[in-house]
Amino acid sequence: MTGTALVTGGASGLGQALVRQLLAKDMHVVCVDLVPPDTHANLIFIKCDLADRRAVNIGWSAILAAGPYDLVVLNAGVSATGQFESIPAEVYRRLITLNTETPIRMASGLMREAALRSGAQLVFVSSLSHFTGYPGAAVYAASKDALAVYAKSIRAAFRNRGVSVISMYPGPLRTPHAERHAPAGANASRRMQPNEAALILLAGTIAGDKVIIPGIPAKLTALAGRLFPATVTRWMRREIFQKLDRSVF
Numbered sequence: 001m002t003g004t005a006l007v008t009g010g011a012s013g014l015g016q017a018l019v020r021q022l023l024a025k026d027m028h029v030v031c032v033d034l035v036p037p038d039t040h041a042n043l044i045f046i047k048c049d050l051a052d053r054r055a056v057n058i059g060w061s062a063i064l065a066a067g068p069y070d071l072v073v074l075n076a077g078v079s080a081t082g083q084f085e086s087i088p089a090e091v092y093r094r095l096i097t098l099n100t101e102t103p104i105r106m107a108s109g110l111m112r113e114a115a116l117r118s119g120a121q122l123v124f125v126s127s128l129s130h131f132t133g134y135p136g137a138a139v140y141a142a143s144k145d146a147l148a149v150y151a152k153s154i155r156a157a158f159r160n161r162g163v164s165v166i167s168m169y170p171g172p173l174r175t176p177h178a179e180r181h182a183p184a185g186a187n188a189s190r191r192m193q194p195n196e197a198a199l200i201l202l203a204g205t206i207a208g209d210k211v212i213i214p215g216i217p218a219k220l221t222a223l224a225g226r227l228f229p230a231t232v233t234r235w236m237r238r239e240i241f242q243k244l245d246r247s248v249f
Contacts, residue, residue, distance in 0.1 A: 001206065003117065004028040006069045006110075008050060008103070009076030011035040013175040014125065017198035018073060019043070030066040032059070033076065050076050051098035060109065067115040071205065074103035074147075075125040079140040081181045082247025091249040092139050099143035104150055111158065118162035121205050124151040128171040128218050131225035133233045135241035137181070155210065166204065167211050170197050171218040183243035190217075 005022050009015040010031035022029050023040050030044045031037050037045060044066050048059035077099045080087050103124060110116050127134075127144035134141035148167055155165040172178045174191040182188070197214045204212035213219045225232045 001025050001027055001071070001202070003070030004030065004067065005071040005073070006030045006032070006063070006067070007073045007075060008032045008106070011037045013177055014170065014173055014194045014197055014201075015073070015075040017194035018075065018201065021195070021198050021202060022071075027071075030063070030069075032063060050102045051078070051094040053097060053101075056102055056105065063106075064110075064113055064115050067110070068117045069110065069115060069120055070117050071121050071123070072107075072110060072116065073123040073125065073201070074106060075123075076102070077125065077127075077144070079137050079177070079181050080247075080249035081137045081140075082244055082249070084138055086247045087139075087249050095139055095249075096143050099140070100146045100150075103147060107150075107154070111161065111163065116163050119164075120162070121164045121166060122158065123166045123168060123201065123205065124148070125168045125170065126151070128169050128213070128221060130169055131222040131232075132229075132236055133225075135233065135237040136183075136244050137240075164208070164210070166209065168201055168204075169211070169213045169218070169222065171215065171221065173197055181248050183240055184245050185243065192218075 005027050007015050007019050010019040011033040019029050019031055019037055023042055028042045032046045032048050034049055046059055046062050049055040078095055080091050080095055107122060124147050126148040129141040130145050130148045151165050151167045158165050172191045173194050174188055175194060178191060192215050200214040201212055213222050
């Protein structure tokens with residue numbers, strides 16, 4: 001891979017793993033986050049609160065100036081778990097802005113401003129909950145599902161302008177964020193390492209995949225969700241929602 005990549009949420013988790021792997025491939029990387037990643041000669045850090053519309057407006061010129069881009073991974077996201085009535089409306093507003101509104105605005109803005117090179121790849125990081133639902137994190141699931149539907153809807157139009165649209169649907173990864181939102185007693189060893197998920201993402205983009213579901217367990221869960229939606233939702237409710245002992249946001 002060559003050229004310039006843009007990664008949102010690149011300071012931790014999947015985004016951090018992806019930034020490191022792209023830099024190892026000698027790509028120039030632009031990371032947009034609130035917290036700076038490790039410094040590197042080929043790395044530009046743009047500090048921006050992607051859950052704040054005004055901050056995104058202010059940071060937009062810097063994002064455009066660092067392009068044009070050969071790869072864009074709209075990865076930044078956050079969850080809120082627990083009884084929905086115990087979570088403040090402002091938390092949900094920020095969650096929807098960060099997970100859905102900002103990546104949609106960025107994708108359309110990058111295309112409108114000709115900041116995507118011909119042959120570029122645009123990746124939306126959705127969630128495995130797209131196939132299953134997510135009792136206990138309903139607004140998170142809705143925000144990621146909206147992103148998945150948007151990606152499907154623009155794929156043909158962007159392809160006609162030389163840009164491939166890719167959707168990634170990871171399950172829980174072994175990150176502090178996932179640990180914070182997991183129910184009591186959850187087995188962290190069952191979660192995929194971020195480095196592994198990042199490798200799968202990059203391999204999928206090179207192969208020209210349009211849908212990337214990292215790992216056999218996630219693929220089986222997605223298939224079960226399609227074939228037996230009610231059963232899988234009941235299982236998710238039992239394994240996640242009924243074990244939540246606190247609200248986290």
